Amino acid sequence: METFINNNGENGAMEDIVVEISHIKKAFGVNEVLKDISVCVKRSENVVVLGKSGQGKSVTIQCIVGLLTPDEGSVKVFGKEVSEMSDAELKDLRTKVGFLFQSGALYDSMTVRENLEFPLTRVLKIKDQKEIDKRVEEVLDGVGLLDAVDKLPCDLSGGMRKRVGLARTMIVKPEIMLYDEPTTGLDPITSREISELILHMQKRYKTTSIIITHDMECAKITADRVLIMNDGMYIAEGSFDELKNSEDIKIKAFFNETT
Amino acid sequence: MAEQIVTGYKKWLENIGEQGVFFTRFVGNVFNGSFEWSEFVRQCYEIGYRSLMLVGITAFIMGMVLILQLRPSLLELGAESMLPRTLSISLIREIGPVITAIICAGKIASSIGAELGSMKVTEQIDAMEVSGANPIQYLVVTRILATSFMVPLLALTGDAIGLLGGYLALTFTDSISFSLYFHKCIAALDFTDFIPAFIKTIFFGFAIGFVGCYKGYHSDKGTESVGLAANSAVVTASLWIFVIDAIAVQITSLLFYR
Structure with missing residues (x-):
């Protein structure tokens, strides 16, 4: 089954679509950041949104979790309109959608x-300490940081913080993962490790992922499908290799600029 | 010029509206049944215990200074024996609560403003929100209730330490026993001195917590905004303390001292 997305919001198959964005627009004052964005993402798919900084990539995923509300258009997650959700529905949605921030956003x-226990005790309301310890151990083992369990975020490197951030998001077993620039600010080796970890976690937990990045290596490793964003609109869509070998002038220019 | 005034007025109204919404969210979360007791206790320790030394030293010095300043005037009137009485009334009714609240505004409101501002800048509050946790419940309710609970206790402790400072200053010049001094201080007071002063410190504590949380929670994204949030929290909280004090004095005068 192929899911088709373009700026006109046409989608070929509606089955198994978990995120459906149609014709959203968003402006901050006079700065129009999103100019008619439409996209659908199907279950267990890894979609990478590539684009230079300031193109509205992060704004798009913030609309998915209701951190921002689009000025126009519709954002549906699991078939429900996000802007029309009640507080309880929004809370329920957020337990199903994980969000990895650019900085990791660990509670310092x-x-x-304690960072890992926080969503378990506050969101899932798990009281059993054995269950909590088991989950913490499992997820830390998954990101290879079992030894860091008692460290404070200030004692961790940038890559380790991202790993812990990823572990904290995955611990509630979300159905959709949103990654905001997961490899920004990391050296090439750590970036590759994080990209492979994203892929590994996606396979292990069978999540749907939307990855916002301008890192070509990350896109190449993680993407089932790539969308290229420019000036608040999607200009191309396809597999990484298709786009990289495209003869389209705009796409060629984009790859030349970003590499 | 007129446009600037209109824009300023609009911003002011928006700010009032935002504070109203923030207050409503706070009240809603106080009664939603999932109170963060452990965080509340931690905040009480941070706010109360960690401010005790500063409040104590300030109150001790204030007590001493008041005695040293009052003595010449009362001596001139031949009312030197009124010194303990005058000190205790001025300290318990007004100076103790206000000085404690101002010290707390400087220490606590700025610290809450900077802490929440920094959490906002580093996306920790957003992370809490998108994880489905409730940042108002965890960060705001606990801090506001902790300040409302601890500032009155700090003020009472400050009052007692201030009286001790006054006694020390008095012994520089006069010979008076500790028990006689405290007997004179306590005899000058009744519940109409204690209760209104205690109640207004609850409001001082609320204002300090609310302003600190509001300024931090609504700071812009950027390092500079953390400093601005802390600074603005101190200034606004101090202003509110004087406004509340003025209102409290009016109400107390109407009720008890007519």
């Missing part, structure tokens, strides 16, 4: 263990 007054 808490240890790694």
Whole structure:
């Protein structure tokens, strides 16, 4: 089954679509960031949104979790309109959608263990300490940081923070993962490790992923499908290799600029 | 010029509206049944215990200074024996609560503003929100209730330490026993001195917590905004303390001292 997305919001197959964005527009004052974006993402798919900084990539995924509301258009997650959700529905949605921030956004007054326990005790309301410990251990093992369990975020490197951030998001077993620039600010080796980890976690937990990045290596490793964003609109869509070998002048120019 | 005034007025109204919404969210979360007790206790420790030394030293010095300033005037009137009474009334009714609240505004409101501002800048509040956790419940409710609970206790402790400072200053010049001094201080007071002063410190504590949380929670994204949030929290909280004090004095005068 192929899911087709373009700026006109046409989608070929509606089955198994978990995120459906149609014709959204968003402006901050006079700065029009999103100019008619439409996209559908199907279950268990890894979609990478490539684009230079300031093109509205992060704004798009913030609309998916209701952190921002689009000025026009519709964002549906699991078939429900996000802007029309009640507080309880929004909370329920957010337990199903994980969000990895660019910085990791670890709670800096808490240890790694407390960071991981926070969503378990506050969101899933798990009281059983054995169950909590088991989940913490499992997810930290998954990102290869079992030794860092009692460290504070200030004692971790940038790559380790991203790993812990990823672990904290995955611990509630979300159905959709949104990654905001997961490899930004990391050296090439760590970037590759994080990209492979994203792929590994996606396979392990069978999540749907939307990855916002301008890192070609990350896109190449993780993407089932790539969307290229420019000036608040999607200009191309396809597999990484298709786009890289495209003869289209705009796409060629984009790849030349970003590499 | 007129346009600037209109824009400023609009921003002011927007700010009032935002504060109203923030207050409503706070009240809604106080009664939603999932109170963060452990965080509340931690905040009480941070706010109360960690401010005790500063409040104590300030109150001790204030007590001493008041005695040293009052003594010449009362001596001139031949009312030197009124010194403990005058000190205790001025300290308990007004100076103790206000000085404690101002010290707390400087220490606590700025620290809450900077902490939440920094959490906002580093996307920790957004992370909490998108994870489905409730940042208002965890960060705001606990801090506002902790300040409302601890500032009155700090003010009472400050009052007692201030009286001790006054006694020390008095012993520089006069010979008075500790028990007689405290007997004179306590005899000058009744519940109409204690209760209104105690109640207004609850409002001082609320204002300090609310302003600190509001400024931090609504700071812009950027390093500079953390400093601005902390600074603005201190200034606004201090202003609110004087406004609340003025209102409290009016109400107390109407009710008790007519």
